Amino acid sequence: MENGAPADTGDNGEKGLHGRVLESLGPAITAGDYPPGTVLRTDELAQRFDVSRTVIREAIRVLESMQLVASRRRVGVTVRPTEEWNVYDPRVIGWRLTGRDRPRQLRSLTVLRSAVEPVAAGLAATHATPAQCAQLTEHAMGMVATSRGQQLDAYLVHDMAFHRVVLTASGNEMFARLADVVDAVLTGRTQHHVMFTDPDPAAVTLHVQVAEAVRTGDAARAESLTREITAGAMAELDVLAP
């Protein structure tokens, strides 16, 4: 209801010239087109993109804040090694998901999810408001309703909403901010699913049970059930990330 934004990874539709430069350089760097150590010169970039140096500098500042590059006087803008990137930046995540090492990224995110979500569910069991419990059961029911007959898109919407509520209801802002990550993982799963394969009924049941556990305040049960869900996601991984 309050979610009018597109279900994508983060902020699409960059505005302004510097945004367009960013949308070009970001994916290129994260895809490895510019290996670590590569130096970019601002004047050269200004020429290449046919914009002023001002615009380039603003884009560079953003790239720098993501730790993708480092700008040093007299030397230029150098691409930093992968290990130093701000891999939690939503845009970096999005870029890597559309790029070459999408499988690798999907694995990382799924593992992260499998660590976080169970704990979040446990916390949700003690922190969730009645309204959040209601939303949880609502979306669980929605999943049940759309789990048969090739309604994968509708199912996905409920699935994402369900997990978003769990993460939000945990009361931990760090967990809540991972909702977009989970969205990306779930979306990626659906996209690579065989188109006519309905969701696993067992997984649907688990979601219903999690909703119930949270509603009744059974933290241990909510956590362990969610661990089963994420374990399932981990199991699917070998199919998705070759």
Add this chain to the structure above:
Amino acid sequence: MENGAPADTGDNGEKGLHGRVLESLGPAITAGDYPPGTVLRTDELAQRFDVSRTVIREAIRVLESMQLVASRRRVGVTVRPTEEWNVYDPRVIGWRLTGRDRPRQLRSLTVLRSAVEPVAAGLAATHATPAQCAQLTEHAMGMVATSRGQQLDAYLVHDMAFHRVVLTASGNEMFARLADVVDAVLTGRTQHHVMFTDPDPAAVTLHVQVAEAVRTGDAARAESLTREITAGAMAELDVLAP
């Protein structure tokens, strides 16, 4: 050995004028000095900091990339609500840790840590290289050696190094990038510790056992032992975050 950087949260020592503006605006915003909805005008800021608009704009771009503010034409730069901030950005974390809601932030991070570290330890048990196992036991021994006689600083160094190795050895880049967060949590703990209180011997023993579990490839044991460690950290929380 390879860590010559100061043990702080992230990149200290911002260089350039825009960096100085950032170091002033960032903490102010994250501390709540500018409530969400507050509008800042670029030329006003340029006057206030006595720099050119160019510099201000670059700082704004970075703030914008952290989702701390949104810049819109004809309206100005508006501070965004807390829920939209990029709370995983190392600088945002650092700013919040030095600001007003440090306790709240410390809680969030500790909870996150308690979710992630056990899983990371489990993975480390199957992924760690012999060299990493060696480092692990080395630092565990270091913790034992410094656990008595008011050597808290030396103990902290080993503690941080130990957990950094665990997170790195997990083989998951997302986990590895949380090492700074764990550093911050551990540092915060030591700082607020009563100065003459030696570390809990039980915790020290747990670290030694984790190192052993990882070395012998016992994933389940490594995970469960680490869960005990983080549970301890959670228990201490009520003292640290009033």
Add this chain to the structure above:
DNA sequence: TCGGCCAAATAAGTATGACTTTTGCGTCAC
């Protein structure tokens, strides 16, 4: 021959002013 020091070249950083574009808001007509 080696080592350190100084100077020139270079590329990012900063400042400034003029111009463009978007858009909130008030006004005026219907």
Add this chain to the structure above:
DNA sequence: GTGACGCAAAAGTCATACTTATTTGGCCGA
């Protein structure tokens, strides 16, 4: 009261000149 119109405000863009830090390399002395 509602809609269209236009003004003005503020960010966005650009070109240019100037500053500063840093690398490189050559020069000079030990």
